[in-house]
Amino acid sequence: xxxxxxxxxxxxxxxxxxxxxRSSTYAMDDSDVKGIxxxxxxxxxxxxxxxxxxxxWSEQSQEPVCYWTGITCDPIDHSVIGLNLGDGFWVKTLLGxxxxxxxxxxxxxxxxxxxxxxxxxxxxxxxxxxxDKRNLQKGEATVGPLFPSGIEKLKSLRFINLSxxxxxxxxxxxxxxxxxxxxxxxxxxxxxxxxxxxxSDSLMVLDLSKNRFHGSLPKDLFxxxxxxxxxxxxxxxxxxxxxxxxxxxxxxxxNGESAFYDVGAQTETVLKNLQYFDLGYNLFSxxxxxxxxxxxxxxxxxxxxNRLVGTIPKSLYRGSGIGAxxxxxxxxxxxxxxxxxxxxxxxxDLPNLKELYVDGNKLTGTIPPNVCNKGLNAVFxxxxxDHDNCDNVVxxxxxxxxxxxxxxxxxxDDGSAFxxxxxxxxxxxxxxxxxxxxxxxxxxxxxxxxxxxxxYFWEPGSPACKRPGVKCxxxxxxxxxxxxxxxxxxxxxxxxxxxxELHSLDLSDNFITGFVPSEFRFVDKLIDFNIKGNELxxxxxxxxxxTEGINxxxxxxxxxxxxxxxxxxxxACARGTYSDIGRAAxxxxxxxxxxxxxxCFDDExxxxxxRHSCTDISIAGLQFRQDDIRHGVVYTIFSLFAIxxxxxxxxxxxxxxxxxxENEDRSSQQQNALPLQRQDSPLSVxxxxxxxxxxxxxxxxxxxxxxxxxREARNTAIELTDNRLPKVA
Numbered sequence: 072x073x074x075x076x077x078x079x080x081x082x083x084x085x086x087x088x089x090x091x092x093r094s095s096t097y098a099m100d101d102s103d104v105k106g107i108x109x110x111x112x113x114x115x116x117x118x119x120x121x122x123x124x125x126x127x128w129s130e131q132s133q134e135p136v137c138y139w140t141g142i143t144c145d146p147i148d149h150s151v152i153g154l155n156l157g158d159g160f161w162v163k164t165l166l167g168x169x170x171x172x173x174x175x176x177x178x179x180x181x182x183x184x185x186x187x188x189x190x191x192x193x194x195x196x197x198x199x200x201x202x203d204k205r206n207l208q209k210g211e212a213t214v215g216p217l218f219p220s221g222i223e224k225l226k227s228l229r230f231i232n233l234s235x236x237x238x239x240x241x242x243x244x245x246x247x248x249x250x251x252x253x254x255x256x257x258x259x260x261x262x263x264x265x266x267x268x269x270x271s272d273s274l275m276v277l278d279l280s281k282n283r284f285h286g287s288l289p290k291d292l293f294x295x296x297x298x299x300x301x302x303x304x305x306x307x308x309x310x311x312x313x314x315x316x317x318x319x320x321x322x323x324x325x326n327g328e329s330a331f332y333d334v335g336a337q338t339e340t341v342l343k344n345l346q347y348f349d350l351g352y353n354l355f356s357x358x359x360x361x362x363x364x365x366x367x368x369x370x371x372x373x374x375x376x377n378r379l380v381g382t383i384p385k386s387l388y389r390g391s392g393i394g395a396x397x398x399x400x401x402x403x404x405x406x407x408x409x410x411x412x413x414x415x416x417x418x419x420d421l422p423n424l425k426e427l428y429v430d431g432n433k434l435t436g437t438i439p440p441n442v443c444n445k446g447l448n449a450v451f452x453x454x455x456x457d458h459d460n461c462d463n464v465v466x467x468x469x470x471x472x473x474x475x476x477x478x479x480x481x482x483x484d485d486g487s488a489f490x491x492x493x494x495x496x497x498x499x500x501x502x503x504x505x506x507x508x509x510x511x512x513x514x515x516x517x518x519x520x521x522x523x524x525x526x527y528f529w530e531p532g533s534p535a536c537k538r539p540g541v542k543c544x545x546x547x548x549x550x551x552x553x554x555x556x557x558x559x560x561x562x563x564x565x566x567x568x569x570x571x572e573l574h575s576l577d578l579s580d581n582f583i584t585g586f587v588p589s590e591f592r593f594v595d596k597l598i599d600f601n602i603k604g605n606e607l608x609x610x611x612x613x614x615x616x617x618t619e620g621i622n623x624x625x626x627x628x629x630x631x632x633x634x635x636x637x638x639x640x641x642x643a644c645a646r647g648t649y650s651d652i653g654r655a656a657x658x659x660x661x662x663x664x665x666x667x668x669x670x671c672f673d674d675e676x677x678x679x680x681x682r683h684s685c686t687d688i689s690i691a692g693l694q695f696r697q698d699d700i701r702h703g704v705v706y707t708i709f710s711l712f713a714i715x716x717x718x719x720x721x722x723x724x725x726x727x728x729x730x731x732x733e734n735e736d737r738s739s740q741q742q743n744a745l746p747l748q749r750q751d752s753p754l755s756v757x758x759x760x761x762x763x764x765x766x767x768x769x770x771x772x773x774x775x776x777x778x779x780x781x782r783e784a785r786n787t788a789i790e791l792t793d794n795r796l797p798k799v800a
Contacts, residue, residue, distance in 0.1 A: 099225075104136050104151055110221035111156075112165045121164065128165055143230060153230035154222065157256060162215060162236040188254075188276055188311060190347045192373055192402060194428060194451050197474055197496065215239050215261060223249060229273070230254040242267050252305075257282065258313070266292070266319070269305040280315045280349065287321035293342070293362075311347040315373065319353040322610075325360030342366055349373040351404060356586065356609035359410075361386045364395065375404040375428065378586060381613040382412035383429075388420050399423050406475065406494070407431040411589045411614045414465070414493065418442055426450065430465050430475020430494025433589055438464055438493065452477045465494035473498060489569065506535045506549050509566045516561045517583070523558040548572035555601070556580040563607075565590040573597055579653070580604035587611055587643070587680070592618045602643055603653020603681040610646075611639040611680070627657040627665075635665065643681035644668035653683035 112128060121128060127139030136151065137144035141160055143153030162168050215237025222228065223245035231246075234256050241264035242257070252271040256278040265286040269277075293306065306312070345366045355377040363372065364386025372387070383405065390396050401423045410432040416439035418427060427447050443461040452463045459477075466472045466479035468491050475494035482490060482500035489503075504512070514529045522528070527539040536543035542551040549570050559581035567576070568590025574597055583605040589612035591597060600621050616639040619625035624641040639645060640655035648668035656666035673686035 099150065099227075101136060104225070107221050107224050108136060108139070108142070108151075111161065111219045125164060145227065150227040151225050152227050152251075153232075153254075154228065155230065155232045156236070157232035157234035159235045159237075161219070161233060162238075166216065168215075168237070190311060190371060192349065192371060192404070194404065194426070218243055218246065218262070222246070226250065228252065232256045233260070234278070235259045238262060253308075266314070271305050273308055274305040275308050275344070276311045277309060278311065278313045279317065280313045282317055284314065285318035285320070288319060288324050290324045293325050306342065308344060309342065310344050312345065313347065313349040315349045315351040315353065317353055319350070320355065322357030323350065323355055323360050325362040344368055347371045350377065351375040353377055355379060357381075358610060358613065359384050359387070359405075363387065364390045364398065366398065367396075369398050369400060370423070371402045372398075372400060373402070373404040374408070376407035378609060379405075379408040379410060380586070380589065380610060381410065383410060383415055383418075385415065385417060388415065388417040397421050402426045403428070405429050405432070409433055409586065409589065409612070411435070411612055414438055414442065416441055419445055427464060428476070430472075431496050432492070432494065434465075434493045435468065435491050436493070438467065448476060468493055471495050471497040471500055489566070504566060504569065506570060507532060509564075509570060510535050510538065510541070510549070512566055513564055516564050517559040518561055521558065521560075522554075523556075527554065527557060544572055546572065550596075551575040553577040554581070559583055562586070563588055567591070568593050570594065571596075575599040577601040578605070582606055584608070587615065589614055591615055591621070595620075597621050598623075600642060601653070603683045605679065605681060607643070607680045608646070608678060609680070611642045613639075615639075615642060622654060623657050623659075625657075628660055631658060640668045644683075646680060647671065647677055649676050649682035649685045651683055653681040 108128070109130065125140045126132070127134045127136065127142070132139075135149075136142055137149055141155045142151060143155060144150060145152050156165070217240045218238055219233070220243070222231075223243065226249065228249055229251045230253060232254065235258070238257065238260040240262065242262060247267045247269045250271055251273060252269060253273050254276040255269070255274065256276065258278045259281040262279070262282040262284065264284060266284065266288050267279075268289070342365070346368050348363070348366065348369060348371065351373040352375065355374075357379065358381035359374065359379055361384045363369070364384070367390065386395075387400070387403070388397055390398055397420050400421050403418075403421075403424065403426065406428040408431070410429070412434060413436035414429060414434055418424065419439065419441035424445060425447065427442070428451075438461040440461075442464055443459070446460070446463075448463045461467065462477035462479045464476070466475055466477070469484055470479045470481045470490075472479045472494075473496060475496045480500070484490075489501075510529065511531050514531070519527075519529055529538045535541060535549050536547060540552060540554045540557075541549055542553075544550040550572050551574065552567075553575065555577050556579070559578060560583065562585030563578075563583055565588035567573070568588055571594065573594050576597065576599065579601045580603065583602070585607065586609040587602065587607055591600065592612070592615050598620050615621070616624070617637050619637075622641050624638070625636050627636050635655075635657060638655055640648070641657060643654050644650055645668065647670060649671040650666050650668045652666060654666070655668050658665040671682060671685035676682045676685060
C-alpha cells in the first residue's frame, strides 16, 4: 500500500496541475462527443442488449456522456479525459461478445484510475506458464475487433484503458499522437507492430504487455548522447513501463553514453519517477545495462526469461552516478536468462528487497550468507518446509528443483561440469555425459543428416575419434573438431564446453544460430575457436572475453593495451562490425598492428556476430565498402570528382573563349591588310599563333568526341582565315 500511495501522490499532483492548465482547451459539444463514443459500439453485430447496470452507450440514452459507464470527465469543463473500457468491458459488454454484466454503475474519477495502478508483480510458476502456452496452442484463434477508431478526435483524452479486449492489428498513429495521454493500458490483447512512438510528454503509465509487438526498441528511447537531449519526451514522467510478454528483441538501449545524469546539478535529469520497469518474457539479448542504476526511484525490475548474458552489474545494488545510493528495489526478477559469474553479496545491501530470483541462469559459486539471511521470496516459497534459507533464494550447485528454488534436491557429485550452476531447473539428477553422447547431441542439434558432404555423416554411438572432422590426442579424448562450410544449422549446444581436452574448434561459414555458450570458458586448453560466417546473435559472454588463451586472447607483446589483450572481439567481431578473419587479433610483435573489427552497416553485420565480409556497393564503377562511406572515404572521392569536373569546365570555357577571340582578331587584321601586300603563304601568321590547336595538346583524358569537335573547330578557323586573305595575281 505504501508503494501505491507514492505513485498515487505523483499522479494526483500531476493531475491537479494539468487540469488547471488544460481545462476548456478541448471542450466539445455533448452531442459531438456522444456521436464519437457511439462509434465504439458500431461493430456490435449481435445488437446485444446492454446490462441494466451499464449507463449510456445508446442513441436513446438521455444520460450526459460524463455519466456513462467507463467514461471519466474533467471536473471543470466536463471534457472527456478517460476511457476505462478495460477488463473486457468493451468487447464483452458493449460489443456483445461473450456478454457479461459484472460492471459497476459508477462515475470514475481520476483517483479511481490511479488507484487501479499496480506496482507489484507475482512470480508465475513454470508449470502454469507451460500450461498457458499449451492452452493457447490448442485453443481456437479468437477474432476480435481492430483498435477503436474515432476516439482520436477526443484530444482531451488522458487515460485509455482497453485491456483484455481481444483487439487486433496495430495501434493507429492518430492514437499515439494524442497530446495529453497520461495512462495508456492495452495489456492482454492481440496488438502487433513495433514499439509505438507517443507524443505526449505527460505519459506516466505505459502498459503494452501480453501482446504481439516485435522488433528492437528505438536506440535513443531511454537516453541520448547529445547534451540537452536526455530521453524520449513521453518517458520523462513515466512511473510504470511494462512491455513484458511480447517479442521485442536486440539489446536493451541503455548504453554508457545515455545522458541520465546532470553533472552540474548532480541530480537525475530523466526517469526520476520510474518505479516499475518490466521487460520480462521477451527476446532481449546482450548484457544488463549499468545505467539502470540511474533509476533512483526504481522499486520493481523485471528482466526474467530473456536471453541476457554477462554478470549482474554492481549498479543494481550500488546505484550509478555522482552521490549514488542503493536502489529502493523491492522486487528483482532475473531468472531464466544466461547470466554468468557469481551471485553478488552486495545484493544484501538493498534495504527494501523482498524478492530476488536468479534461477535458470549460469551462475556459479555459493550463495552469500548475508543474502540468505534477508528472508527473501517468502511469498513464493513455502516457508513451512524444512530447508536452508539459502534455498529460498536459489538452489545450490549440484542440486535440482522444478522452479530452481526451494525445495531443492541434492545430487551425487559425479564431477559433472553442468552441475556447477546455481538454480538448475530439472526433475531428476541427470548423469554426466560422455564425449560420445556429447557428439551425438551436437550432431542432432546441427542437423547432421543434412550436412553438405555425406562423408561427414556421424553414426550415432560410434567412437568419437573415428568420426570425420574429429581428432583425438594420445589420451583418446577429443582435441579437435573442424567442420567448416558443411551447412551446419541450429544452435550451439553448451555441452561442447565440457570436452575437457578440446583445443581447436572450427565451425566457420555455416548457418549456426542462437548464442555463444559461456561454457567454453571451462575448456582450459581451447586456443583455436573459429565461428566466423554464421548467424550467431547476441554478444560474447563476458567471462569468455576474459578467458586467456582463446584465439590468443590475453597474450601479446609487452606494452600492448589491456583493452586489446582482453577483448570480446578476439572471440568474434561484435554485431555491426567485421574483419577479414571474423574477429580481432592481438598483435604478435611490438610495433606490428594486429587485426581490428571495423564498423559495417549492412543487415547481416547488424544482426550477427563474427562477420568476415561487408556488403560492397558500386559508385561510378568503383567498389567501396559501406564502412568506408561512413568514415568519409567516399565523400572525399566525390569531392575530388567534383573539383576535377569544375576545373575541366573552366579550362574548356577558357579554350573556347580563346579560339573565338583569336578568330575575330585574325579576321579583323586580314580585312585591314593592304590589298597589294604579298604573302609568302596562305598561313603567313606565326606558327605559335596556332599553338592552341596543336594535336600535341590532346591527352588521353579527353574523349574522342571532344577531340574531333575541337579539331573541326580548328580547321574551320584556319579555312575562314585563308578565305579572307587577299588574293595575289
